[in-house]
Amino acid sequence: MTPSASPDPAAAEHETPAARRRSWVTPVAFAAVAVLGVTAGVIGANSLRAPSTTAATTADTATAQAASLNVQYGESRGFDDVRQDEVLVSTEWLDENLDDPNVVVIEVSEGRQSSALTRYEAGHIPGAVEFVWYRDFVEQIERDLVSQDHFTALAQSAGVNPDSTVVLYGDANNWFASYGAWVFKLYGHDDVRLLDGGRAAWEAQGRELSPAAPTPATGTWEAEAPNSDIRAFQSEVLAVSQGEKDGVLIDIRGPQEFAGEIGVAEGFGGEAAAK
Numbered sequence: 001m002t003p004s005a006s007p008d009p010a011a012a013e014h015e016t017p018a019a020r021r022r023s024w025v026t027p028v029a030f031a032a033v034a035v036l037g038v039t040a041g042v043i044g045a046n047s048l049r050a051p052s053t054t055a056a057t058t059a060d061t062a063t064a065q066a067a068s069l070n071v072q073y074g075e076s077r078g079f080d081d082v083r084q085d086e087v088l089v090s091t092e093w094l095d096e097n098l099d100d101p102n103v104v105v106i107e108v109s110e111g112r113q114s115s116a117l118t119r120y121e122a123g124h125i126p127g128a129v130e131f132v133w134y135r136d137f138v139e140q141i142e143r144d145l146v147s148q149d150h151f152t153a154l155a156q157s158a159g160v161n162p163d164s165t166v167v168l169y170g171d172a173n174n175w176f177a178s179y180g181a182w183v184f185k186l187y188g189h190d191d192v193r194l195l196d197g198g199r200a201a202w203e204a205q206g207r208e209l210s211p212a213a214p215t216p217a218t219g220t221w222e223a224e225a226p227n228s229d230i231r232a233f234q235s236e237v238l239a240v241s242q243g244e245k246d247g248v249l250i251d252i253r254g255p256q257e258f259a260g261e262i263g264v265a266e267g268f269g270g271e272a273a274a275k
Contacts, residue, residue: 082185082230088196089167091205098127104160104216106131107199108170108180118171118199123209125169125202129158129216133176137183145226151187152223159216160189169195169202186231188224 097103105128109120120130131137136154137146146154160166166184170177174194184192195202203209240247256262 082227087193089193090196091201091207094167094195095207102164104158104164104166106158106166106168106180108133108168108177110172110176121211123211126208126210127214129214131180133179137180145183148187148223148225151183155221155223156219158219160219160221162221164219164221165191165193167193167195169198171199173200174198186226188227189221
């Protein structure tokens, strides 16, 4: 329910997550802040639909390809089912709510041994569990997104319950944390937040870091069937690129990669696209 008066952001900063969801009036789509995941030809994006025969044929082809890869499209629930009124929390808010049992903090790290960034075991936000994107968010043998069952087990190991506020943060400007947040939304968790500024903001403000890994009680949240409305498959992307379907493609790589001047950014050897 929308209140008659606009909320005071300063006051809202100190409200509980549930209260803030009720009071915030500016609609912000969660997908607007999430870095869309790209894994083995699979691109996270809004589903693209067109009422033409060509689009229907393309969709049938995509379904067939998905079935051959053992990929489930899941239930189309609509964009409104994944959007949130509030998707960011400040470092101040998180610091004040670290002891709230309904707040689950997850660090999604880059995880490369060669990275010069602070590693989880060297210090992290107190109480935060670690998810590593290339280990925890993918099916490594099939080269696909983590399955529904595996993600249920992963989230429960972090203590995630149906009413939990899940706050993700990470290094590299929340690059992989945003990807992890998208996966949580793909599988239907209601309340997923990103820490505004990520690890860099927390460290720059001199806030506490802890080397201790927590052992949370097993959570009870269960992942739903993946929401196909926020995922596009390779065949759909090809249909857009070839003009067979209306849509917009966004390349999230750096300018030099986009222009074809380099194959891959420094430090990411072996991850380049063919073109």
